[in-house]
Amino acid sequence: MDNLSLFVVVLLTGITLVTVSITIALLLSPKSVNFQKGEPYECGLPTHGTSWMQFRVGYYLYAILFLMFDVETIFLFPWSTVVRDLGMAGLVSILIFIVILGLGLAYAWKKGVLKWT
Numbered sequence: 001m002d003n004l005s006l007f008v009v010v011l012l013t014g015i016t017l018v019t020v021s022i023t024i025a026l027l028l029s030p031k032s033v034n035f036q037k038g039e040p041y042e043c044g045l046p047t048h049g050t051s052w053m054q055f056r057v058g059y060y061l062y063a064i065l066f067l068m069f070d071v072e073t074i075f076l077f078p079w080s081t082v083v084r085d086l087g088m089a090g091l092v093s094i095l096i097f098i099v100i101l102g103l104g105l106a107y108a109w110k111k112g113v114l115k116w117t
Contacts, residue, residue: 061113072101 039109079086079094088092 058113058116062116065108065113069101069105072097 002049037048075097076094083090
């Protein structure tokens with residue numbers, strides 16, 4: 001029962017802080033309505049033609065692979081801080097993890113996902 005009351009207090013505190021922060025931001029932020037603010041632009045230059053363009057699926061695959069390997073690399077940081085405490089079992093498990101990542105990269109490379117042309 002004690003854990004439940006602590007959870008409720010933390011949840012209510014979080015909801016209150018978020019609500020108060022958003023309310024203060026809405027009240028204090030400057031507001032001006034301008035037509036140019038609603039226009040899409042890239043690098044400060046106005047767009048020519050429609051803003052809806054189709055991209056090759058290779059760009060999406062490349063982005064997904066980047067995110068996947070980026071997130072997996074982030075998992076290596078906590079491991080590196082406790083590597084001495086984990087011992088040989090921790091070393092073997094992270095080596096298996098890196099081998100699986102390497103196999104995934106080799107598979108993507110063999111399929112030609114990493115080619116831009």
